[in-house]
Amino acid sequence: MKSTRRVRVPQILDVIGGTPVVGLRNLTTPGEARLVVKLENANPAGSLKDRPAWYIVEHAERTGRLRPGGTLIESSSGNFSIALAMIGASRGYRVVAVVDPKITPTNRGLLEAFGAEIIVVDEPDDSGSYHKTRIELANRLHRETPGSFRPDQCFNPLNGQAHYNATARELLAQTRNLAAVVCTVSTGGQLGGIARAVKEHAPHVEVVGVDVQGSTVFGGEPHAYLTPGVGLSWTPSNLPDLSLLDEVYMVTDQDAFQACRTLVRSEGLLAGVSTGAALTVALAKAMRARPKQQVAFLAADRGERYLATAFNDDWLKANGLSATADPEDLRERARHLTPHSTRPAEECANYLPGLAAELGSPTLVLARSEWR
Ligand SMILES: Cc1ncc(COP(=O)(O)O)c(C=O)c1O
Structure with missing residues (x-):
């Protein structure tokens, strides 16, 4: 039979x-x-970022931070956005990628292929790069967009946890x-x-x-x-x-x-x-x-x-x-x-402890007990 x-x-x-x-x-x-x-x-989307992107989104689904039909908003000109774009296409989420002018035509093409929306930040931050301005804008868009979720790869401890x-x-x-x-x-x-x-x-x-x-x-x-x-x-x-x-x-x-x-x-x-x-x-x-x-x-x-x-x-x-x-x-x-240093803890720390709050990062509310 x-x-x-x-x-x-x-x-x-x-x-x-x-x-x-x-x-x-x-x-x-x-x-x-x-x-x-x-x-x-x-x-499947071609990089090491597939893991933390899916780990963070899956956690958000499980804990009710992200609901069906929601929007993922992230600051990334590269692999993390591409990974989210794949996840969004598969799970039915809108994906908004906040990128900078240095984004390559290939990465732009990949994001578009997966159906992500792209917003370009053109103002550099005080270090000459675009990281801070990108993160700040993504945080603002998240606050203004009902049903949105900010994976926040830079400040979200689940990135390392993955x-x-x-x-x-x-x-x-x-x-x-x-x-x-x-x-x-x-x-x-x-x-x-x-x-x-x-x-x-x-x-x-x-x-x-x-x-x-x-x-x-x-x-x-x-x-x-x-x-x-x-x-x-x-x-x-x-x-x-x-x-x-x-x-x-x-x-x-x-x-x-x-x-x-x-x-x-x-x-x-x-x-x-x-x-x-x-x-x-x-x-x-x-x-x-x-x-x-x-x-x-x-x-x-x-x-x-x-x-x-x-x-x-x-x-x-x-x-x-x-x-x-x-x-x-x-x-x-x-x-x-x-080596640049064989004693990094003593010689290399360049932390900016107030930065996440200053840029309006939403991940600060994640309790340590949730890191699993
Ligand atoms: C190609 C590539 N290599 C290395 C890294 C660094 O990895 P991490 O952000 O986990 O430090 C990234 C991050 O975007 C990346 O895209």
């Missing part, structure tokens, strides 16, 4: 997470540690003899969440943060930079304990762009520019670690997003960057890389 049991077919949001880890073959020598990469770009619960635990289960985990930073979700889980479950593993020169997540002098996805003009509250970090590095735009070009040419792994920033530091760590050890980093998003920039020689030239993808050149850069 035929079974009448129906198998539940997974839906698009069910396949967020559970990403594979792959080892690189060619960028290190047998005398060095193995580089391993967690493919967060295999998430990576603590899932990304980090998966990574620890998928790796062996791990010497170090290397993560870039913007909102601090991935670095903060992963650092907390690693130090709880595998405290011998080094946690290494990577910012880009010109951003001031770990202090320093602000200036313009080109690396997308990385950087902020303060230390994010999703990275509340810098003592969990063993080292932090500040890479150049050239390091980041060059490394993501080398990654695809030498290993066949097409990923974005922030992945290049992480690779540069991960390679430096692998060159100094023991053979049979592993050094892990994340492929944060898909390289297709950068065909008009990182993978376009004319664009690179126009922006003063070299178009090389030579692995020996990358190894030479990595060999000379030195």
